Amino acid sequence: MTRKPRIPPAPLPQRRGVDPVRVKLPADGAWATVRDHLVERLKPGPGVIDAMLRDGLFVGADGLPVTPDAPYVPGAFVWFHRDLPAEVPVPYGIDVVYRDEHIVVADKPHFLATTPRGSHVTETALARLRRDLDLPVLGAAHRLDRLTAGLVLFTVRPAERGAYQTLFGERRVRKEYEAVAAHDPAAELPRTVRSHIVKERGVIAAYEVPGAEPNSESHVELIAHSGGLAHYRLTPHTGRTHQLRVHMNALGLPILGDPLYPRVTGPVPPDDFRRPLQLLSRVMEFTDPVTGADHRFVSTRDLDAWTSYDSWAGPSPDAADGQ
Numbered sequence: 001m002t003r004k005p006r007i008p009p010a011p012l013p014q015r016r017g018v019d020p021v022r023v024k025l026p027a028d029g030a031w032a033t034v035r036d037h038l039v040e041r042l043k044p045g046p047g048v049i050d051a052m053l054r055d056g057l058f059v060g061a062d063g064l065p066v067t068p069d070a071p072y073v074p075g076a077f078v079w080f081h082r083d084l085p086a087e088v089p090v091p092y093g094i095d096v097v098y099r100d101e102h103i104v105v106a107d108k109p110h111f112l113a114t115t116p117r118g119s120h121v122t123e124t125a126l127a128r129l130r131r132d133l134d135l136p137v138l139g140a141a142h143r144l145d146r147l148t149a150g151l152v153l154f155t156v157r158p159a160e161r162g163a164y165q166t167l168f169g170e171r172r173v174r175k176e177y178e179a180v181a182a183h184d185p186a187a188e189l190p191r192t193v194r195s196h197i198v199k200e201r202g203v204i205a206a207y208e209v210p211g212a213e214p215n216s217e218s219h220v221e222l223i224a225h226s227g228g229l230a231h232y233r234l235t236p237h238t239g240r241t242h243q244l245r246v247h248m249n250a251l252g253l254p255i256l257g258d259p260l261y262p263r264v265t266g267p268v269p270p271d272d273f274r275r276p277l278q279l280l281s282r283v284m285e286f287t288d289p290v291t292g293a294d295h296r297f298v299s300t301r302d303l304d305a306w307t308s309y310d311s312w313a314g315p316s317p318d319a320a321d322g323q
Contacts, residue, residue, distance in 0.1 A: 007022075007077065008077060010022065011059050012079050012080075013136075014130065016122045017126065017127030017129075018082075018121055018122060018127055020079045022077055022078075023038070025075060025077070029074065033070060034058070034072055035066075038058070038078070052080065053065075058079070059078070059080070060076065060078060060079075087119070087120065087122055090109065092111070092273075094108055094112060097151070097298075097299070097300070099133075101157075102155065102157060102291065103141075103156060103164065104154040105151060105152070105154070105284070105295075106151070107149075107151060107299050107300060108144060108149055110148070110273075110276035112128075113125070114126060114144050114146070115143060120270075125152060126138065126154070129154060135156060137156070138154050139155050139158060140152065140155075141155050141168060142168040142173075145277075147257075147276065147277040148279045150282060150299045150301060151175075151299050153173075153284065163290060164289060166289070167286055167289060171239070173286040174286065175281060176233060176234070176281075176283035177233070177234040177244055178279075178282045178303060179234055179244070179256075179279045179280070179303070180229060180232070181230060181254060181255050181278070182253055182254075182256075183225040183228055183229055183230035184253060187251060189221060190219065191220050191251070193217070193247040195214055195246070195250065196209040196213060196214055196216070197246055204264060208246060208250060216238045216240040216243045216247070217238050218235065218243060219235040219237070220233075220234055220247065221234075221235075229306070231303070231306050232253075234248070245258055245260065245261050245277075245279065246261060248261075255277060256278040257277040258277055259277075280299060280303055282298060283296070283297070283299075284296075
């Protein structure tokens with residue numbers, strides 16, 4: 001059995017909770033210098049790479065700057081810091097509901113991405129928690145959509161991260177979500193929805209393929225209703241991208257504030273916090289793969305279309321009927 005080569009620790013510190021970029025030099029290639037490879041791979045223009053090399057902004061595993069004429073070494077690593085984008089601050093805090101020496105469970109607000117991706121880098125749950133808790137090695141065990149609020153699991157020790165990620169990959173985490181959508185008295189609930197969902201890279205919305213073998217399953221229950229709105233409990237048994245949003249839309253009950261279903265009106269501008277998607281990861285339960293402890297965590301966040309009707313259409317939820 002061939003072991004993967006060990007990746008050296010990053011020789012550069014984090015910036016605002018964000019790791020430096022690591023570049024592995026391919027084992028095959030005809031580049032004479034590291035510079036030639038970086039110009040071809042990163043494509044910012046030769047002048048940018050040359051300036052960064054002159055300023056010592058690329059470093060090797062030893063922490064020393066890569067020189068402009070450094071020879072190409074197959075399999076070697078190079079690190080540098082990306083320019084952090086200007087981001088609109090998400091004006092909501094992130095709460096820690098549990099912390100021990102192995103995990104951190106956070107209660108994420110709407111509009112805050114889980115991990116750095118695309119234009120959301122420092123304004124992410126991971127970067128914030130690394131800074132706030134002074135835990136630079138903190139990592140995410142899974143991801144929650146930026147527009148969805150609620151519980152997210154992070155790992156404290158890098159060596160244990162795989163064990164917690166496997167929980168999600170093997171569907172050994174029980175999750176409950178809550179949502180607010182229109183109330184349809186004719187909807188037959190509770191109900192289990194199964195379908196084949198496809199999410200293509202570069203396409204913003206997922207879609208269902210009629211007649212194809214189901215690859216997703218969600219259980220939908222009505223908690224309460226008032227006037228034209230209802231409060232739902234959603235239990236996913238699989239984890240496809242946008243699964244709950246797609247299944248609610250398929251029932252004719254698209255979730256309030258959804259910019260993609262039933263029609264694409266998004267993406268939501270980064271400075272628009274007026275109408276959050278009314279979807280919340282409420283409950284997370286699992287057996288800890290490291291300690292063996294049984295965990296159950298509950299979000300304390302609210303869906304404001306149900307609790308604060310001033311900013312949403314509909315009557316007060318005080319008259320809601322329990323179902």
